Amino acid sequence: MSQCARVNSSCKRCEGELPFEFTMAFQPIVDLSLAQIVAYEALVRGIHGESAWSVISQVTDDLLYRFDQTCRVKAIEMASALDMQTDLSINFLPNAVYEPEACIQATLEVSKRVGWPTHRLIFEITETERVRDRQHLCNIIDAYRSMGFKTALDDFGNGYANLDLLTDLTPDKLKIDRELVMNCDSDFRRQALLNAIILLAQELDTTLIAEGVETRAEALWLARAGIVRQQGFYFAKPAINSLCPDISPLLAELKNEVESCSGAVNERD
Numbered sequence: 001m002s003q004c005a006r007v008n009s010s011c012k013r014c015e016g017e018l019p020f021e022f023t024m025a026f027q028p029i030v031d032l033s034l035a036q037i038v039a040y041e042a043l044v045r046g047i048h049g050e051s052a053w054s055v056i057s058q059v060t061d062d063l064l065y066r067f068d069q070t071c072r073v074k075a076i077e078m079a080s081a082l083d084m085q086t087d088l089s090i091n092f093l094p095n096a097v098y099e100p101e102a103c104i105q106a107t108l109e110v111s112k113r114v115g116w117p118t119h120r121l122i123f124e125i126t127e128t129e130r131v132r133d134r135q136h137l138c139n140i141i142d143a144y145r146s147m148g149f150k151t152a153l154d155d156f157g158n159g160y161a162n163l164d165l166l167t168d169l170t171p172d173k174l175k176i177d178r179e180l181v182m183n184c185d186s187d188f189r190r191q192a193l194l195n196a197i198i199l200l201a202q203e204l205d206t207t208l209i210a211e212g213v214e215t216r217a218e219a220l221w222l223a224r225a226g227i228v229r230q231q232g233f234y235f236a237k238p239a240i241n242s243l244c245p246d247i248s249p250l251l252a253e254l255k256n257e258v259e260s261c262s263g264a265v266n267e268r269d
């Protein structure tokens, strides 16, 4: 698993042209306690705005490493060109990394070239259900942390339980899947689960991010429960090769609404 194909500083697994083109869209992650955008997630898209799937379906096993590397480089180059001032969150497939130290070289090189500080990079660990070698994943996370990157566990609570990964891993952030977020303002079962996850995150000292927030009611319930970092269509859709329009009035309004409600609760106490 750990044999790197890098020979004389080039890697035959991950270097070379891909036989298809793609671009990146960026979707903001907001913090409602700050009323600010704190990060953008880079999402793969076709060059004419086609879905992520239309691109990813062309990635054969042979191209996996090259594709993963190209995504990182493209995301950092584009974020820099757009003058993004926040963190940048990049999805990564643990199975596309052989040797963390070697496979990160292209990322480090492009970060240096465009002047993107490594502490402003977050790697979202996706498709954890396909990770067969748990130790390999732990090694990647440890190596990334020692290099100054932040890590997030993606799609938490969806389908394959990745709850058990937390026995071995401590990511900086947990991204709660839309599956748990939808209708959280009115669904008491989801509220019970989310409240349990909030306690878990406090114990493990990890930051929660709710994904797939689509309504104001969901955003407010989550923020009042303590999940102030959120992402979803309610705030902004992913924008191809651009940052989202100014949403600061919306964020300020939500912050006020959350705070006025907490004040009311405190007064009752």
Ligand SMILES: [Ca+2]
Pocket (backbone or CB within 6 Å): 041, 091, 124, 126, 154, 155
């Ligand atoms: Ca993600």
